[in-house]
Amino acid sequence: MFDFLFGLEAKRRGLSTKVPKGPLKNFLSVPFPEPNTPISEVPMLALDFETSGFNATTDHLLSIGHVEINQLSIKLASAEHYLLKSGIERAGDNVAIHQITELESQQGLSLENAIERLLNAMAGKVILVHYAKIEQTFLAAACKALYGYAPVFPIIDSLVVAKNRLDQRQAAYDPSNLRLTNLRDSYQLPAHYAHNALNDAVATGELLLAEIAHHHSRQKPLKHFLR
Amino acid sequence: MDNELSEIYAFIGSIAPFEELPEQTIVKLVSKIDICYLKQGQQLPPAQIEEGCFYIVRKGALSYVNQLQELIGKYGEGDICTVFCYPEKYADIQVVCDEDCLLYAVNKQQLLGCLIEYPVIISFFEQSAEERLKAKVSQIQDDAVVNSSLTNTAIDQLYQTPAATIDQGASISETAQKMTELGYSCLVVIDEDKNVKGIVTDKDFRRRCIAQGITPDNAISEIMTPDITMLDVRNTAFDALITMTSLHIHHLPITDQGRLAGMLTITDLMHYEGQNAINLTSLIHKATDVDELAEISKLIPKLQVKMARLGTPAEQAGKSISAITMAFTIRLIELAEILYGKAPVPFAWVAAGSQARQEQMAQSDQDNALIIDNSLQPEQAPWFERLAQFVCDGLAQCGFIYCPGDVMATNPKWRQNEDTWHHYFSQWIENPEPKALMHCSIFFDLTTIYGDKNLLNRVQARMLMRTQGASLFIAHMSKNALQHKPPLGFFRDFVLVSDGNNKKAMDLKHNGIAPIVDLARIYALQEGITSVNTIERLKQASGTRSLSKSSGANLIDAFEFLTTLRLNHQANQLQEGVKADNFLAPKEISRLEREHLKDAFKVVKTLQENRQAVY
Known part of the structure; x- marks a missing residue:
């Protein structure tokens, strides 16, 4: 795990020399937080994507929500939520599920603008997601299409943080316990309206705060939380 | 895309001071929020926050604890902790998470900045529950002057x-x-x-x-x-x-x-002023039979409605209604004397309960008793029985329903000579069993309506001498009095009961007014105060070892607020031709009044808790 971040930092530096000028290069030029930083001092960005499906090559990004976490406080002033134009016509029924009307999606950003905005917000921060695979693969696919390279970035996956904790207990548990809603329930966090990227990002942030308050010290180094 | 944080907007928009805010102000306010999470047992403020912040409880519960580690308040979902914004008001108060808490922290200056156009909300934060109640009560009194028809008449x-x-x-x-x-x-x-x-x-x-x-x-x-x-x-x-x-x-x-x-x-x-108490009283004095009295009694609800509409404070309305009931009783006794001849020996017709305390409202029950001179001979007793029957029936015809607990002079137990009454009281005080305590709370509030005042005065004086030293008795009375709790949930929300028509409501009498009446009675018994009117008792008890001056003032404010609320509630019912009751549905009153009501209940709760701590 240690090597992962050191390795990640090395990868960042290596990659930043290869990547052409532009938003991805700018993102990669900002160092990642030090792996020994106490978790309470780590700047984070809680992030959530809403997509038309699980496959980054065939499905599409519908909306992006993110909010900063500093000093273990979720800063609603930094909350951002934006919709994408791309691929909306092929999204089918899922659009309804994600509560995005066609009109809204037409007013959305182009993939290029959206990813640029996202990379700007991500720079220098650890990315917090619940079940990182979606965000990782969709962001990688988008960046490859736009800039020719997929980015590297440090991730705290709140699902993995909870899973590691549950695995240590050596008691069997139902995998559905690891869903965002169920984990939040286990901390008596208020019910939240899922399937809105920003709501989910805030909900993920709250879950991590609860997780840290109950099971970890504020001083615990970042490296223990990274995926 | 404005609804991106719709849940948080909805939550903030639903809590007391923010309810009236327009959406864009709520959106602005929400953007100032930092969400924090604290574990049970952790103290506020959270480690990362240095400047004064408001803390809105999103989930969980907070306890306020004073220097002596005494719990002074509990706050739950939707409550706002202002302790760290007004440190001068809350010196030495610790705020501890009673449960795991999700808190919305908002920097003081930023929050007040969002609310610059809403001074009412800012002053809501700046005042404590007690202060808010005080401001509300003085507003009611101002209303009394403003609304009075005399003010509007040239x-x-x-x-x-x-x-x-x-x-x-x-x-x-x-x-x-x-x-x-x-x-x-x-x-x-x-x-x-x-x-x-x-x-x-x-x-x-x-x-x-x-x-x-x-x-x-x-x-x-x-x-x-x-x-x-x-x-x-x-x-x-x-x-x-x-x-x-x-x-x-x-x-x-x-x-x-x-x-x-x-x-x-x-x-x-x-x-x-028309159907005012004085007019009504003079009509009563001129009535020649019970039917005529019954006719006049129909004006009482109208009078009560009128007083409520004129903004008369409940204290004054209670005194007027009680005076009228007194006039009815006196006239009935006079009519009985015409019918049955003069009383064979001196006696006192005494009223108990709300009439004695001068806190009566229209359509309340009658509570009365007879204290007869010790010279009473067995053959003279039937005269008093006939008197009691005549007067109680007459009062019932005039709309004062028979006491459900049979505390009436028609009950031979409550139609006794002076010595028996002395005996009753000394027994109750020496053996404070449940039934005795119930009788005490009824018969400690007595006033002479008709007859020889000395009879009751002597009974009361001897009783008060006994109660002042009787700490065991006072302890039992206190315990008994604390049974009626304000209808506040653990988290300052209202606890509703069924009003008998399957509608959820608060019982203003049993859960708000009665607890204050009970507390005032205990203070009075402990301090040997002879007054029976609740506000009078509280005034006299303020500044004694039983009740601090400020607590006394807070209780009086709470009592005035609750009784005025009841007066208005009953006026609405009487005007609609519905029987007046004490069940107030929260939606009957404005949001701000609901907050004031919570404040009033909080004052009662605090004083009850203090009382509990003493015994």
């Missing part, structure tokens, strides 16, 4: 014009003749040019003429009151009332552009 609708006058040269006897002819108790004395020189009233004949030995042939100017106060016709009836009360006069000449225009008497003002 003098010209009331005064008699032209004023009856007499020339200053007329003799005293001529003046007296003119007054008798006109049936007036007062004349304005004028000169040849009709300038006002003075005023002469019935009283002047007695005090200045006969008592001074002045002969009736002298000029009226010798006994008149010169330098009189007059009021211009463009003033309100309320100004006139103030002028008359402050100068202790009953007649006020009215001028129009400096010229005498008419006369206003205190009786004119009372007539205008």
Whole structure:
């Protein structure tokens, strides 16, 4: 795990020399937080994507929500939520599920603008997601299409943080316990309206705060939380 | 895309002070929020926050603890902790998470910045529950003045014009003749040019003429009151009332552009108030049978509605209604004496409960008893039985329902001689078992309605001597009194009960007013206070070891607020022709009133908890 971040930092530096000028290069030029930083001092960005499906090559990004976490406080002033134009016509029924009307999606950003905005917000921060695979693969696919390279970035996956904790207990548990809603329930966090990227990002942030308050010290180094 | 944080907007928009805010202000306010999570047992503020912040409880519960580690308040979902924004008000208060908490922290300056256009909300934060209640109560009292019909009435609708006058040269006897002819108790004395020189009233004949030995042939100017106060016709009836009360006069000449225009008497003002307590009382005194009384009693609900609409404070309304009930009782006893002959021995007809405390409302139950002189012989007892039956039945006909607990003079147990009453009280105080305690809370609030006051005075004096030292008894009474709890949930939300019609409501009487009445009674018994009126008891107990001055003032505010709320609630019911009750549905009152109600309940709860701590 240690090597992962050191390795990640090395990868960042290596990659930043290869990547052409532009938003991805700018993102990669900002160092990642030090792996020994106490978790309470780590700047984070809680992030959530809403997509038309699980496959980054065939499905599409519908909306992006993110909010900063500093000093273990979720800063609603930094909350951002934006919709994408791309691929909306092929999204089918899922659009309804994600509560995005066609009109809204037409007013959305182009993939290029959206990813640029996202990379700007991500720079220098650890990315917090619940079940990182979606965000990782969709962001990688988008960046490859736009800039020719997929980015590297440090991730705290709140699902993995909870899973590691549950695995240590050596008691069997139902995998559905690891869903965002169920984990939040286990901390008596208020019910939240899922399937809105920003709501989910805030909900993920709250879950991590609860997780840290109950099971970890504020001083615990970042490296223990990274995926 | 404005609904991106819709849940948080909805939550913030649903909590008390923010309910009235427009959406864009809520959105702005939400953008100032930092979400924090604290574990049970952790103290506020969270480690990462240095500046003063408001903490809105999204989930969980907070406890306020003072220096002595005593719990002074609990706050739950939707409550706002202001402790760290007003440190001067909350010195030495610790705030601890009672449960795991999700908190919305908002920097003080930023929050107040969002609310710059809403000074009411800012002052909501700046005041404690007690202070908010105080402000509300004084507003009610101001309303009483503003809403009074006298304030809205010009003098010209009331005064008699032209004023009856007499020339200053007329003799005293001529003046007296003119007054008798006109049936007036007062004349304005004028000169040849009709300038006002003075005023002469019935009283002047007695005090200045006969008592001074002045002969009736002298000029009226010798006994008149010169330098009189007059009021211009463009003033309100309320100004006139103030002028008359402050100068202790009953007649006020009215001028129009400096010229005498008419006369206003205190009786004119009372007539205008219409079905007021004084009128009603005089009607009652003239009634010749029970049916007539029953007819008059139909005016009581109307009177109560009128008082509520005029903004009369509940204390005053309670006194008026109690006075009327007293008049009914007296008249019934007088009618009984006509029917059954004079009482064989002296007695006192005493009222208990709300009537004794002068806190009665229309349609309340009757609680009464008889204390009879010790010289009572067995063969004289039937007279009192007949009296009790007649009066209680009569009161029932007049709308005062029979006491469900049978606390009435018709019950032989409560129709006893003085010695038996002494015995009752000493037994109750020595053996405070549940039933005795119940009787105590009824019979400690007694007042003589008719008959020999000394009978009750002696019983009360001896009882108060006993209670002052009887700490075990007081402890039992306290425990008993604390059974009625304010309907506040653990987290300051209302606990509702069924109002009998399957609607959820708060029981204002049992959960708000009765607890204060009970507390006041205990203070009174402990301090040997003879008053039975709750506000009077609290006033007298304030500053004693039983009750601090500030707590006393808070309780009085809470009592005034709750009783006024009930008065208005019942006025609405009476006006709709529904039977008046004590069940208030939260939606009957405005949001702000709901907050004030919570504040009032909080005051009661705090004082109850203090009481519990003592015993």
